[in-house]
Amino acid sequence: MTVPSASPLFLREPEIRRGAELLYFGYSHLYKRTDQLLAEEGMGRAHHRALYFVARQPGLTIGALLKILGITKQSLGRVLGELAERDFIETRAGQEDRRQRLLYLTASGAKLENELFELMRERLSEAYGQAGQEAVTGFWRVLELLMPPAERALVADLDRARR
Numbered sequence: 734m735t736v737p738s739a740s741p742l743f744l745r746e747p748e749i750r751r752g753a754e755l756l757y758f759g760y761s762h763l764y765k766r767t768d769q770l771l772a773e774e775g776m777g778r779a780h781h782r783a784l785y786f787v788a789r790q791p792g793l794t795i796g797a798l799l800k801i802l803g804i805t806k807q808s809l810g811r812v813l814g815e816l817a818e819r820d821f822i823e824t825r826a827g828q829e830d831r832r833q834r835l836l837y838l839t840a841s842g843a844k845l846e847n848e849l850f851e852l853m854r855e856r857l858s859e860a861y862g863q864a865g866q867e868a869v870t871g872f873w874r875v876l877e878l879l880m881p882p883a884e885r886a887l888v889a890d891l892d893r894a895r896r
Contacts (some may be wrong), residue, residue, distance in 0.1 A: 760772060766852040774845070779812045780821075784838065784846040789891055794837045795824075801887055821845060831864070 742750055764778065771781055777835050779802075787793055799809055813836070816822040822840030827833030838846060861869050877885055 763853060763856050766856075767849045770849060770852065774819075776815070779808065780816060781849055783812050783816060784807070784821065784842060784849065786891075787836045787838055787851075788843065791837050792825075794827075795834045798836060814886065816842065843888045 757851075767781060768778065771777055774780075782802055783798065786798060795809070795813070799806060801892050802809065813822060813824075817824070819841075820839050821838055823894060824834045827835055864872070877888070880888070
């Protein structure tokens, strides 16, 4: 499939609408298989997001996860409660501050998160490989610039934690 180049007038409404549509459909198809697996488990994307970020940063505090996800404490409490009840996630007291609740995946949680990630990795790897390094870098830049600066800092923190 040949992807049309952006018009030199890439800030016009048709180009902006095309970008919005590509984001929508790309996102939908990226998560289609993960959504199916989650549905089989009786879970949804909120569960997936919690599993994903705890996998990225074992020992993440509940407060930090709230900040990353941008959801209410009540919503996160429901999701974490369901994940804990199903033995996918566990909380431990902090070393320095015993009141602190640190989040970790259990073995079954790590297995599920890995299965979900592999489904996404397959789709992204295929698309990245076809698009090429320059396109991937440009795509990342556009996505970063869609976020407010404070959220870009959260992503930078995740990158630092990964290293």
